[in-house]
Amino acid sequence: MASLRPLILELIRNTSSGLPEDVLDALAAARDKEDEGSRAWSTFELMIQNVEEARKASAPICQDTGTLIFYVDYGPDHSAHQLEKDIVAAVREATKKSYLRPNAVDPITGQNSGDNTGNGSPYIHFHARKEKGVRIRLMMKGGGCENMGAQYSLPDESIGAGRDLDGIRRCIIDAVQKAQGYGCAPGTVGVGVGGDRVTSAMESKEQLFRPLHDVNPNPTLAALEAELTESLQGLNIGPMGFGGKTTVLGVKIGARHRVPASFFVSIAYMCWAYRKGELQVKGNKALLDGRALPMAVPARKVARPATAAKARAARKTTAARPAAKKTGAAAAKPAARKTASKTVKAVARTTAAKTTRAARPAGKTVRATRPATKKPAAAKRSAPKGPAISVPSRRASRKKLPVI
Amino acid sequence: MPKKIELPISESAIRELRIGDEVEISGEMVLGRDAAHKHLVKTFDREFERLARDRFLYHCGPVVQKNPDGTWRFVAAGPTTSIREEPYEAQVIEQYGVRGVIGKGGMGPRTLEALRKHGCVYIHAIGGLAVVLAQKVVAVKGVHMLDELGVPEAMWSIEVKDFPSVITMDSHGDSLHEKMFNESRAVAEALMKQGAPGARKAG
Numbered sequence: 001m002a003s004l005r006p007l008i009l010e011l012i013r014n015t016s017s018g019l020p021e022d023v024l025d026a027l028a029a030a031r032d033k034e035d036e037g038s039r040a041w042s043t044f045e046l047m048i049q050n051v052e053e054a055r056k057a058s059a060p061i062c063q064d065t066g067t068l069i070f071y072v073d074y075g076p077d078h079s080a081h082q083l084e085k086d087i088v089a090a091v092r093e094a095t096k097k098s099y100l101r102p103n104a105v106d107p108i109t110g111q112n113s114g115d116n117t118g119n120g121s122p123y124i125h126f127h128a129r130k131e132k133g134v135r136i137r138l139m140m141k142g143g144g145c146e147n148m149g150a151q152y153s154l155p156d157e158s159i160g161a162g163r164d165l166d167g168i169r170r171c172i173i174d175a176v177q178k179a180q181g182y183g184c185a186p187g188t189v190g191v192g193v194g195g196d197r198v199t200s201a202m203e204s205k206e207q208l209f210r211p212l213h214d215v216n217p218n219p220t221l222a223a224l225e226a227e228l229t230e231s232l233q234g235l236n237i238g239p240m241g242f243g244g245k246t247t248v249l250g251v252k253i254g255a256r257h258r259v260p261a262s263f264f265v266s267i268a269y270m271c272w273a274y275r276k277g278e279l280q281v282k283g284n285k286a287l288l289d290g291r292a293l294p295m296a297v298p299a300r301k302v303a304r305p306a307t308a309a310k311a312r313a314a315r316k317t318t319a320a321r322p323a324a325k326k327t328g329a330a331a332a333k334p335a336a337r338k339t340a341s342k343t344v345k346a347v348a349r350t351t352a353a354k355t356t357r358a359a360r361p362a363g364k365t366v367r368a369t370r371p372a373t374k375k376p377a378a379a380k381r382s383a384p385k386g387p388a389i390s391v392p393s394r395r396a397s398r399k400k401l402p403v404i
Numbered sequence: 405m406p407k408k409i410e411l412p413i414s415e416s417a418i419r420e421l422r423i424g425d426e427v428e429i430s431g432e433m434v435l436g437r438d439a440a441h442k443h444l445v446k447t448f449d450r451e452f453e454r455l456a457r458d459r460f461l462y463h464c465g466p467v468v469q470k471n472p473d474g475t476w477r478f479v480a481a482g483p484t485t486s487i488r489e490e491p492y493e494a495q496v497i498e499q500y501g502v503r504g505v506i507g508k509g510g511m512g513p514r515t516l517e518a519l520r521k522h523g524c525v526y527i528h529a530i531g532g533l534a535v536v537l538a539q540k541v542v543a544v545k546g547v548h549m550l551d552e553l554g555v556p557e558a559m560w561s562i563e564v565k566d567f568p569s570v571i572t573m574d575s576h577g578d579s580l581h582e583k584m585f586n587e588s589r590a591v592a593e594a595l596m597k598q599g600a601p602g603a604r605k606a607g
Contacts, residue, residue, distance in 0.1 A: 037405065039426050039570060043530055046568060050536040062532040063467055063480040101467070144485060144508075144531060165600040177592035180585060182485075182509050184531040224600060231595055235588040240508070240530055242570055243424075243584060273532040 004083065007279055007286050007293060008090035008136065012068075013099045014288060015138050015277035016060045018401050019051050022212040023188075023249065023274045028398035030186060030239070030246035040244030047239070047272055048398055055401045062273045064142035065100040068122035069205065071139075075132040083134065087124055091116050125202075133282030137209055145271035148183035150175045151201060154263040163263045168193055168253075169224060171265040176232050176248060181241020184271035188212065188249045189228075192266040195256035204268035207252035209276060221253045239272070249274070291403065406568065412458035413503050415523035421571050423580040427527065429567040432545060433460040433506075437484055439557040441492040443549070448499065451548050455561050456500045460527070463489060463507030465556030467534075468544070476544040478562065480534035483508040486526070494518035510572055510581035519575050526573035528580075540567045 019027075031044030054061040068091060072083055092115045094100045104118040105111070116122060152171040154163045159174045161167035172191055179187065192203030216222035228251040238244020249272070258264070279288050286293040407421070411431030421427070434455040436444070444452060467480040486507030489496075493515045496502060505511070506527045519525060529537065541562050548559040572580040 039424065042406070042426065042568070043570075046530055046533060046536055050533045053535045053539065057535060059535055060480065061534065063465075063482050063534040064532075098467075142532070160596065169600045170596045173592050173595050177588050180581070180588070184508075227600075231598075234595065235591050237584060237588055240528065240570075241581065241584055242528070242572075243580075271532060 002295065003089075004086045004134070004136075004281060005090045005093070007281065007288075007295070008087055009093055009097075009099075010293060011136065011138055011277050011279040011288060012090060012094040013058065013097075015140055015275050016065055016094075016099050017058050017404075018055045018061065019274060020211075020276055020289070021400075023272075024048065024051065024398060024401065026212055026249045027272060030244075030249070033245045038244075039242050040238045040246075043239040043242055043244075044246075051273075052399065052401065055404060058404050060099065060101070061275070062142055062271075063101060064144065065103060066140040066142040066275070067103070067146065068100075068116065069139040069141060070122060070124040071127070071137040071206070071209065072124060072134065073127045073129045074134040075129055077132045078134045080126045080128075083126070083136075084124055087122060087136075088117055091122050133280065136279045136281075138277050138279075139205070139208060140275040141205075141268075142184070142271055142273065145183035145187060145269050148175075148179040148187075148269040149201075149204070150178070150267045151197065152265040152267075154265060161265075165220065165224065167263075168265050169228065172228055172251065172253075172267065173232065175267040175269070177235055177237075179269050180237055181239070183269045184273065185237055185239060185241055186246045186249050186272055188270040188274055189251045190268035190270065191251065191253040192268075193253065193255040193264070194258035195264060196259070196262065197264060197266075199256055200264040200266040201268070203254045203256050204266040207254045208268060208270050208274075210252050212250045216253065218255070221255065225251045225253055408566075411460060414458070415503070418503050418523050418525055419575050421525050421574055422576070423571055423574050423578045423583070425571040427569055427571060429460065429504075429506075429527075429569065430565050431459070432561060432563050433462055434548075435462045435464050435466065435558070435560040435562065436496075437463050437465055437557055438488055439553045440549075440559050441489045441496060443553075444500070445492045445495050449548075452559060453500050455548065455559065456502050458501060458503050460504035460506055461496070461502045462529075462562075463505070466538070466560065468555055468560070476547070476560075478538045478541040478544060481538040481541055482534040483529040483531060483537075485509045486511050490515060497522050497524050506569060510579065516573055516577065516579055519573055520577045523575050525571050525575055526579075527569045528572040529567075529569045537567065540564050 027044055027048055031041055031048065034041035034044065051061050070087055072080070074080060074083060091100070095102055095116045100116055102112050102114045102116060104113045104116050104121040106113070106118065152161065154161050154167050156167070156171070159170045161170040168191070172189060176189060179185070188208060190204040190207035192200040192207065194200060195203060216225055229248060232248045232251070233246055235247045236243055237247040239246070277289055279286065284295055286295055406426040406428045409427050409429045411429065411433055434452065443449065463484050463486045464481055465484055466478050469477045469479050471477055483506065486505070486509055490512045493505060493511060494517065497505070497515070497518045502524060504525045504527050505515070506529055508528060508531045510528065511526055515526065542565045543563040545561040545563055547561065550558040553559070
């Protein structure tokens, strides 16, 4: 098994310098709900512009590249020990290449380790699985929004929260209102209910890996998520707390069994710069956010085989990109072209099936695969101002980020 | 439409600005964060006064690149959280004649009072806008106390063009942060009373 270090490095670079499609869609939809030229409209417009510029420059979208949180599901053909070594090495290299700001500080001495490693840094969560291969999910969470998280112990008299669904709901409303714009709103709210203090907080973070537009398999929680995603917009906090029609991009709730004496509700607030990525490796195939990656060391700014038929068509029409010729990626292309779409579909199918099987009554959700056909950006800024406040899955009027 | 602001700026022009105003700032301003503020209240710094009087002070720890010819370029220049400077800012505004403080998250009552008394505003830049804001820095004019404070904490003198931001605390005692908090608290309390969707159906 070759070292996964170069693939993990690419996962870090790609995650740091862009936003997932669902988040960009939500930001564009939020912009389109505002009156063009208003304060909220231009703030969203600048946010989207910033992501596009960062992608072009392959630079971090935010100078706070955050806490690095890795969730690793590995099969019998991988070892946690080796994966940890690869992740740590990739993090060091990514810091050296300025994909990451040195963000690991010893709390006692105040010393910055300079390479993002240290006691408990990066944070890696391992989970062994039966199927071969490995899935590495990465979240980069800035300090500003992390500071706006909260943990409630119910009952909490100050907000009238008892040990029931109504109490949980009160905690979420309270936390979002108190966060104002300080966590770089509009945020996505991950909620962990139950567990002990640690697992409750962990659940709240894991919820943030869910796509924005999926539906919680637990109908009670699904209803609460939908209702809050709509009603919290009424707080009118808006982007950065400037006021506006979108205060949250989504609310994601998971529950874990608790001991009778405890009832925790943990809130993880994620800023608008909601950076998350997923690397899947099986045999000699690798997918980054569903897009095939060559197993060789990826160079920067190299055209690499993409996933969808659309990308293949684009390759036919645009002249062969010169960068690709210079490196080995060109050689890898034909083979990848044959397999790419097949693998994407197959992997999507198997992961979907797996997640369904693994889905617990609350918490884990079925990952909705994106529809294969995507309409290109419609006439810019002309999207209808629908009455629905919940985050839509439609591609709003914005450019798709280029693959760099 | 955003109001254009040219630096340096007069007190009367500052008094015309109100919370919620969108502005685009052009001209020379100076950076300063934690270590700089500590230094500025301890000793009167003439060089900082030259850079800051009738101009803006930006709470920012930039990522800066040194060009081969010895000049500098800003790579990332988003705002940092301002409330950490609350113990010092009122004094800095008074002593150095700063007309605007740029940062994120807003500041406390002492700063709000200093803004009113001395004719100054608090300006909110957009967090997470590292790349776009760095592009608005058209020139790095110089740097004060680089050796003593290091790159992120030094007092960089920069020229910006159409730097986008919003006035969130003005010179008339108003704070958009306070207003938003109070208004949203009332909405939140009403929402809490409504109860959960399932519970509402049952009731």
